[in-house]
Amino acid sequence: MRIILFGPPGCGKGTQGDLISKKYGFPKISTGDLLRHEVQEGTPLGKKAEVRMAKGELVNDEIVIKMIKKRIAQPEYKKGYILDGFPRNVIQAQMLEEVSQEQAEAVIEIYLNDQTAKNRLGARRICSCCGAIYNLFVKMPDKEETCVTCGEKLNLREDDKPEVIKERLKVYYEQTESLIDYYKRKRIYYRVDGEGTIETVFRNICSILDEKIANSREVKFAQ
Numbered sequence: 001m002r003i004i005l006f007g008p009p010g011c012g013k014g015t016q017g018d019l020i021s022k023k024y025g026f027p028k029i030s031t032g033d034l035l036r037h038e039v040q041e042g043t044p045l046g047k048k049a050e051v052r053m054a055k056g057e058l059v060n061d062e063i064v065i066k067m068i069k070k071r072i073a074q075p076e077y078k079k080g081y082i083l084d085g086f087p088r089n090v091i092q093a094q095m096l097e098e099v100s101q102e103q104a105e106a107v108i109e110i111y112l113n114d115q116t117a118k119n120r121l122g123a124r125r126i127c128s129c130c131g132a133i134y135n136l137f138v139k140m141p142d143k144e145e146t147c148v149t150c151g152e153k154l155n156l157r158e159d160d161k162p163e164v165i166k167e168r169l170k171v172y173y174e175q176t177e178s179l180i181d182y183y184k185r186k187r188i189y190y191r192v193d194g195e196g197t198i199e200t201v202f203r204n205i206c207s208i209l210d211e212k213i214a215n216s217r218e219v220k221f222a223q
């Protein structure tokens, strides 16, 4: 099964993607990881991406889609995969369909209201030394706002400052509005409430996926 996961910053899709991968055995593809991998390996695509990043430019869709195409052609991705962080707009969605030749079976948005997103991201702290991420709601270090591993002071990431969060959310809604319509028309869009605990959100995602799997089996038997 091909699954696309998306949601506003702070919705926990990274965690949910890992849980889905573990339970159903579909590998997760995160475009950030793909990019780092290609750059580290020094592949032609990685080098192209590096040139753009060095100039402070965004890595364009063509490069990202080629990386995805290369990855999903590998045997362990044949039975399905989970895409995290791509596509973000309709053009990317269409490019994805071209390279994957088949459309995704489930597009799941983990929905979060703005206030919760702001609270969650605002509670995130990063260690300036080792890069460990803490969340003051979830993983509170022993000593007040210092890293458990290196004892360094924890900081608020530039990205998680209130005014930046506001802008990130705005961009998210602008980009995804038409993407949601696009997948709704294809009848593969599902929305899961991201407010609850990790376990509750995961349970809701599982019930969607389990139903999908059961339905696809019925279709197979009927043929």
Ligand SMILES: [Zn+2]
Pocket: 127, 128, 129, 130, 131, 132, 147, 148, 149, 150, 151, 152
């Ligand atoms: Zn640290």
